[in-house]
Structures are given as C-alpha cells and as structure tokens.
Amino acid sequence: xxxxxxxxxxxxxxxxxxxxxxxxxxxxxxxxxxxxxxxxxxxxxxxxxxxxxxxxxxxxxxxxxxxxxxxxxxxxxxxxxxxxxxxxxxxxxxxxxxxxxxxxxxxxxxxxxxx
Amino acid sequence: xxxxxxxxxxxxxxxxxxxxxxxxxxxxxxxxxxxxxxxxxxxxxxxxxxxxxxxxxxxxxxxxxxxxxxxxxxxxxxxxxxxxxxxxxxxxxxxxxxxxxxxxxxxxxxxxxxx
DNA sequence: CCCATAGTTCGGGATCTCGGAACTTACGGA
DNA sequence: TCCGTAAGTTCCGAGATCCCGAACTATGGG
Numbered sequence: 001x002x003x004x005x006x007x008x009x010x011x012x013x014x015x016x017x018x019x020x021x022x023x024x025x026x027x028x029x030x031x032x033x034x035x036x037x038x039x040x041x042x043x044x045x046x047x048x049x050x051x052x053x054x055x056x057x058x059x060x061x062x063x064x065x066x067x068x069x070x071x072x073x074x075x076x077x078x079x080x081x082x083x084x085x086x087x088x089x090x091x092x093x094x095x096x097x098x099x100x101x102x103x104x105x106x107x108x109x110x111x112x113x114x115x
Numbered sequence: 116x117x118x119x120x121x122x123x124x125x126x127x128x129x130x131x132x133x134x135x136x137x138x139x140x141x142x143x144x145x146x147x148x149x150x151x152x153x154x155x156x157x158x159x160x161x162x163x164x165x166x167x168x169x170x171x172x173x174x175x176x177x178x179x180x181x182x183x184x185x186x187x188x189x190x191x192x193x194x195x196x197x198x199x200x201x202x203x204x205x206x207x208x209x210x211x212x213x214x215x216x217x218x219x220x221x222x223x224x225x226x227x228x229x230x
Numbered sequence: 231c232c233c234a235t236a237g238t239t240c241g242g243g244a245t246c247t248c249g250g251a252a253c254t255t256a257c258g259g260a
Numbered sequence: 261t262c263c264g265t266a267a268g269t270t271c272c273g274a275g276a277t278c279c280c281g282a283a284c285t286a287t288g289g290g
Binding site for chain 4: 058059062077079080
C-alpha cells in the first residue's frame with residue numbers, strides 16, 4: 001500500500017484542524033501521538049482512558065486527523081506508524097496546537113481520564 | 116425575554132469552542148464581533164465578505180457561539196447586542212482564541228474575503 | 231391599531247457520524 | 261507452502277446533526 005494521502009502543509013486549513021480536534025476522542029488520540037514522541041501504533045491508542053474505541057471508529061478518527069494535516073501515517077509491516085506533524089503545523093499556525101492541547105489539559109486532561 | 120442561557124466560564128469546554136470555530140462562517144462572525152469592540156448587531160454581521168447568510172442560519176450560528184461561551188447576547192430593543200467574551204476565555208484558556216483567529220487570518224482572512 | 235423590523239422556531243432534505251460485520255494485508259509457525 | 265492470527269480498512273444501516281426557506285413572535289414607531 002502506497003503512502004496514503006497527506007495534504008501539503010500549505011494546504012492545511014484551520015477549520016480542518018479545529019474540526020479534527022473538536023472531538024475529545026480525536027484530541028486525545030492526537031495528544032497521545034504527539035506526547036509519545038511522534039510515533040505510535042494505532043492499536044496502542046485504542047485504550048484511551050477507560051473508553052474503548054471500536055476499530056472502525058478509530059480508523060475514521062485517524063483518517064480525519066491525517067486528512068486535516070495533523071499526523072502522518074505510514075505502514076510498518078502489519079502496524080501503522082503515526083507521526084505527529086506538530087512541527088509543521090506549528091510553523092504554519094504558531095501557537096495553535098499548543099493552545100489547544102493546553103486547553104484540553106487544563107480542562108479535563110483528555111489523554112488521562114478523570115477519576 | 117429573559118436573559119438567554121450563557122454558560123459560566125468554568126463550564127466552557129474546549130471542544131465546544133473548537134467546534135464553534137471550526138466553521139469558517141462562525142469564525143468570521145466571532146472575529147468580527149471581537150474586532151468590532153465587543154459590540155455588534157446581529158444583522159450587521161450578516162454581510163460577511165461576499166457571502167449572504169440566511170437569517171435562520173445566522174441565528175443558529177449565534178446560538179452555537181453563545182452556548183459555546185464565546186459571546187454574550189442581550190436584547191437592546193429590537194436588536195441584539197453581541198459582546199465577545201474573549202477576555203474571560205483568554206483567562207481560562209490562554210492563547211487559544213488569539214491562535215485560532217490568527218490561524219484564520221493567516222490562511223485566508225475569513226472576515227474580509229479573498230479578492 | 232397597524233405595520234415594519236429583528237430575530238427565533240419549525241420542518242424536511244442533505245450530510246455526517248458511530249459502530250458492527252466482513253474483507254484485505256502482512257507476518258509467523260508448522 | 262499453507263494456514264492462522266493480528267492490524268486496519270471498507271461497507272452499510274441507524275441515528276444525529278446541519279442547512280435554509282417559511283412561518284411565527286416580539287418590540288417599537290406612526
């Protein structure tokens with residue numbers, strides 16, 4: 001399978017980023033991918049907090065994040081590697097991702113659940 | 116008509132803000148309300164760039180922005196005054212609104228069209 | 231009292247989203 | 261080599277959401 005479609009950084013639209021991150025599940029996935037050193041397997045993400053996300057939903061979420069320009073995906077054998085494109089997005093929209101992730105972290109820590 | 120429902124600032128969720136601003140039309144409305152000194156009539160907003168927004172859609176957009184905690188609305192006779200709550204939101208989520216509005220302004224200036 | 235203006239609500243069609251089941255791909259073991 | 265297992269994707273139906281025109285409500289003026 002050839003590289004999937006990834007938008008060029010200059011084609012990334014703010015509304016796509018906001019839409020992608022307006023879902024707490026997607027925001028949590030993105031936060032985890034970003035925090036985990038920009039590499040992560042898709043299934044390693046499926047256990048977010050205490051919520052189990054079905055495979056198909058997870059695949060959709062990953063697709064939304066990818067097409068929004070937030071992550072870059074490539075196959076590695078059976079698994080999928082998801083790199084965060086935070087550096088590119090940061091260069092194009094300074095402070096945006098930091099503010100969004102910080103807002104989520106400050107409100108209810110999407111990547112860690114709230115026991 | 117009693118004051119409409121407005122969430123307390125501590126009840127404002129990041130996902131609601133991102134969802135509200137993930138629509139370019141809503142982002143443009145909010146940008147205009149914020150830039151116009153935090154006061155504006157609803158109908159004065161309807162002429163955004165070259166796009167005509169139907170009244171019902173505009174009312175919905177305003178409602179979404181209000182319930183997301185981004186603006187405060189109150190009647191003034193026949194008209195509606197829309198104040199931006201940017202200061203409150205800024206205090207709760209530092210840098211968020213600035214980064215979002217800046218992202219839109221840097222990509223295609225939602226409040227001014229791109230001739 | 232009647233009308234004009236500003237905004238809200240309602241209704242239907244289009245679009246989006248979620249998630250289960252089936253399918254595809256890739257690797258590993260016998 | 262052939263089969264089994266694991267990881268993701270695709271397909272499809274049910275439900276939710278969004279958009280916008282038409283009808284409705286509320287306020288103020290003549």
